[in-house]
Amino acid sequence: MKELYVMKSLKGHSNIVTLCAHTIMDMGRTKEALFVMEYCEKSLVNVLESRGDGYYEEKEMLAIFRDVMLHNMSALRALVGLHQLLRALFKHDGKMDAQL
Numbered sequence: 001m002k003e004l005y006v007m008k009s010l011k012g013h014s015n016i017v018t019l020c021a022h023t024i025m026d027m028g029r030t031k032e033a034l035f036v037m038e039y040c041e042k043s044l045v046n047v048l049e050s051r052g053d054g055y056y057e058e059k060e061m062l063a064i065f066r067d068v069m070l071h072n073m074s075a076l077r078a079l080v081g082l083h084q085l086l087r088a089l090f091k092h093d094g095k096m097d098a099q100l
Contacts, residue, residue: 004033009085015078 007019018038025032048056051064069076 004035006082006085007035010081013078013081015074016081 004022004024007022010016011019017040019035020038021036023034025034047068048064056064069079
């Protein structure tokens with residue numbers, strides 16, 4: 001489960017929500033991962049809902065992303081950390097069906 005690997009790898013990054021606990025449940029044919037994450041007072045959903053009616057054109061989403069990145073250096077640092085980890089993952093397993 002790559003999601004679990006990513007979250008474990010990013011544990012301790014000061015700008016990324018912390019994975020506190022996890023379990024993997026065997027559901028027969030499939031497995032499900034359950035994550036317990038650090039509590040965040042605001043979520044991306046809260047921020048987006050405060051900006052409008054909930055439907056955004058691509059241009060509007062790019063503007064929101066730009067605003068978050070330009071005004072929040074911790075978000076930019078988190079994005080850089082995630083990007084570095086994903087580059088390492090993609091080099092290791094480059095098959096399209098294995099990507100996140």
